[in-house]
Amino acid sequence: MPFSDRADAGRRLAKALANYKAEQPVILALPRGGVPVAAEIATALEAPLDLVLVRKIGVPFQSELAMGAVVDGKMPIVVRNDDVIASCGVSEQDFSAARDAQLVEIERRRKLYLGEREHPELKERTVIVVDDGMATGATARAALRALRLHHPRKLVLAVPVAPTESLVSLKGAADAIVCLEEYEDFGAIGLFYADFHQVSDDEVIRLLAQHPPTNRP
Numbered sequence: 040m041p042f043s044d045r046a047d048a049g050r051r052l053a054k055a056l057a058n059y060k061a062e063q064p065v066i067l068a069l070p071r072g073g074v075p076v077a078a079e080i081a082t083a084l085e086a087p088l089d090l091v092l093v094r095k096i097g098v099p100f101q102s103e104l105a106m107g108a109v110v111d112g113k114m115p116i117v118v119r120n121d122d123v124i125a126s127c128g129v130s131e132q133d134f135s136a137a138r139d140a141q142l143v144e145i146e147r148r149r150k151l152y153l154g155e156r157e158h159p160e161l162k163e164r165t166v167i168v169v170d171d172g173m174a175t176g177a178t179a180r181a182a183l184r185a186l187r188l189h190h191p192r193k194l195v196l197a198v199p200v201a202p203t204e205s206l207v208s209l210k211g212a213a214d215a216i217v218c219l220e221e222y223e224d225f226g227a228i229g230l231f232y233a234d235f236h237q238v239s240d241d242e243v244i245r246l247l248a249q250h251p252p253t254n255r256p
Contacts, residue, residue, distance in 0.1 A: 041200065041220045044234040045072065045171050048199035048219070049079025055217050056167065056197055060084045064165040064195075067091045069182060070148060071238035072171035072228075076199065078246045080169060087159045088250035091168060092148055093182045094141035096134070098127045103227070105174065108181035109138055111145045112188075118181040152243055157252045161189035168213070172228030173198045176205035183212045200231045 042048040066086045068077030074090070081088040092111035098104045106123040110116040117138060124134060166186060173179055179196055186194060196213040202225035206218055220231065229235035 040231055040233050042232045044232060045075035045238070046079055048171065048232070049076035049169075050083070051219055052076065052169070052197050052199055052217065053080045053083035055219060056080060056084065056195075059165060059167065059195065060086075062165040062193070064167050065089065065159045065161060067166060067168050067182075067186070069093055069168070069170040069178060070152065071240070071243050073169050074238060074243045074246050076171050077169035078250055080167065080197070081250050086167075087253050088247065089156075089159055089252050090148075090152060090247075091182045091186065092145045093178050093185070094145055095178045096137050096141055098123065098129060099133055099137060101127070103174075105177040106134065107138070108178040109141050109145070110181045110185035111149060112185060115142060115145075116181055116185045118177055118184060120175060120177050123175070148240075151240055152247060156247070159253050161186065161191050163190065163192045165193040165195065166191040167195045167197050169197050171199065172231065173201035173205055173218075174225070174228060176201070176209050180209060180212055183209075200228065201225075 064086050066077050066081040066088045068074040068090055070090050094109055095105045096107040098106050105120055106129055107119040168182055193214045195215045197217045200220040201218050203221045203223050206221055
């Protein structure tokens with residue numbers, strides 16, 4: 040397996056991202072699994088850490104298969120995977136119900152994880168979006184689309200592992216993509232980790248508390 044755990048993946052990604060340190064980037068994690076990875080990068084690059092609240096919209100009878108994703112915001116951004124929706128025979132009513140359920144979870148996470156936490160400025164900054172891996176790319180695509188609205192100077196996607204097909208499909212969505220391991224034949228992300236335990240809310244809160252949301256003076 041390429042990675043022992045998410046912290047190991049984060050340290051290795053940090054080395055691949057070392058050239059961005061001089062740009063004083065902002066690190067944005069996709070919770071929950073992306074947070075331990077991003078925390079290691081934030082430490083190595085001496086960068087602020089924050090979250091981008093995005094949720095996969097899973098097929099009703101196969102929740103791990105993404106038929107879209109939704110990103111938090113005053114006007115939530117929804118990305119649809121129409122090929123999956125069609126092939127699985129998902130109705131518009133079922134898609135809307137699944138989307139709304141994820142919006143409820145986003146609201147819960149915003150209150151629990153962020154509360155009154157200050158958010159870093161993204162305009163004209165280098166923004167590095169981090170997850171613990173990528174499968175269809177729907178979640179990452181939604182996050183990147185939403186973050187473009189903040190007008191970053193540069194938008195970078197960083198993941199430890201992903202299928203080649205998804206990386207190709209995301210070209211243009213980010214200004215740069217850094218991926219340590221890519222595979223034509225891909226399975227579940229957890230197959231590439233020796234330890235892929237479910238990250239808890241408490242772990243997310245603890246890691247955020249250890250990393251400031253803005254650059255140190």
